[in-house]
Amino acid sequence: MIKQLIYGDIGGTKTILQLAEIRDGEIHQQFTYRYDSAAFVTFSDMLRDFLTRTETVNHPVAACFAIAGPIVAQQTKVTNLPWQISSTNISDEFSIPVVKLINDFEAAALAIESLSPNDLITLQTGQVNAQGMRVVLGAGTGMGVAWLTWLEGRYFALPTEAGHMDFAPVNELQIHLFKALHDKFGHVSVERLLSGSGLTNIFNFLQMNAAIASDLAPVNLEEDSGATITALAQTRKHPIAIKSLNLFSEIYGAYAGNLALAGLCRGGVYIAGGIAPRIINILSSGGFMRAFRDKGRFSALMNEIPVHVITNTEISLLGAKQEAHNLFNSQD
Template sequence: MRLLSGDIGGTKTWLQLAEFDSGKLTVLAHQKYVSNAYNNAAIMVKEFLSETGHQETHIDGACFAVAGPIIQGLVQLTNLPWDVDEAAVAEELGIRCVTLINDFQAIGYGTDALAEKDLYTLQAGSPRPQATRALIGAGTGLGVALMSNDGEKYTVMPTEGGHVDFGPTNDIQMELLAYLRRKLHRVSVERVLSGQGLINIYKFICDNPLYGEIESRKLQFAMHKEDPAAAISRFAIEEKDPLACRALDIFVDLYGAQAGNLALMSLPYGGIYIVGGIAPKILSQLNDGRFMKAYGDKGRMSRMLDNFPIHIVLDTKIGLKGAALYAARACAQ
């Protein structure tokens, strides 16, 4: 079965063609495109198939992961002048089965395609077959999802867990909450656990006289030249900038604490999967003990948290693979 999958964002789009046979997914081609360089998704797909030599290939099904609410097979993407319509794409490309799926759901389905090399395990735990899985991923925002198994397959249950209230666990985090409330009134956990969240923490550190450090001009320049969150994490890891290091330490503390909260709420004996674009870039910080200390700091329930496997997902194409697996499932119905 030949399957087309895509991860369509307001800035960039990844497209993939894969073969699905006997439960195994084999990637044949994948490529990245600038989303707003095209007038619609079908034109982009046609160019992809032509450039990869698959323009004559029969495609059995397609699934596109999108960031936005899907209403009756239609999604309007932020920052793009065009929408994605299942029926219109199916007709223009001549593909019988075309589906849209939320981008974080696609990541969830992609966990079934992960190999050992795609994971960095922080805690082996005591896994149970077909048990609940939990996903948490800081990136542009904070995604949270659960996965349940009916005895044959997993189903992803999306949530808006990134928008729950931020609950501080120490004095510094209390100060951070007060700082952000002066600007935002309500502070969700996404305000501190995301790319923008790391920036918010860094600004809090810079504005806090207790740290007694002057903000680095070199880092200021880097934040204007590149993605600011990436600059902060890079200066923390490579340059050992003291303010960037403190900001990243707080970020990791918060990440671990929220993963622990998710574990208590879902009892994920099938594993906690740390996904999103940030985790692989700060792997050394997530593995230095700080994340796990915050994760397990749950008082009387701390010992229970030792049972749940914790994996950092290193595969940046997991969403594409998940969309392909979902296409296979949709075509079989």
């Protein structure tokens, strides 16, 4: 009997589902479909449609789905959708013996070992420590973070909500930025700076306070205008947008360095998320790594930690695939 896996990357805007076969211990992708998530009332409706399209006659032996947001007791509510998803309910409804839900950054962490050199841009080669602790972080709609720790012959991913840690300003400009955001929000988490809306917060602050703004027409932005600011910097050379990206990069680097120290991540730091690949010229210009390494007495250590930007846009799907394979192997 042919044994099949289902895995997917579930988001509030789009969902990608894949069906694969296990042959000779390897995963062979068979069918992929991309969905507009909002077109379905429930995830079960979408999964039923997918299985119909695949025309599979056998029930999959395992399934794993990466979802943006926290997973509690194998249940979650998808951000920006009315979907309530439970692994137990999916298993029962579709007769899939093993179903697992994982956080999208947990999935990204699991995918690291599946990446090719073409999926990475290296900011610092460092000194790779085999089986060393790793961390994956990424700014997008929010700030996601997951750890990777070596255990029992392979890496295991540990999801976190580290994007909601306190923002730690490191110079006078960042202190003023912190005060402005504190007046607006109260608690200032890292995500208030390192996300699409965070880049917007930085731009608005600089536009209000920088002397350079006096001879420029003000730019009115939506709450999450990271893509607009990036375009202003890259195509129109807007000075405040350029300064915003540079400040964003410095804050990003300092935070990545903090996580690297917290986990002693000699196995590497991996920058994921939607923003980093779009501003790779900024991240590569020096400010990110200077802030990453600027840790006082531990600056020499920071030079030894590998740092990479992940350019593969389907990394969470790859991680769900890897975990579905792990689920299959654990049944033997």
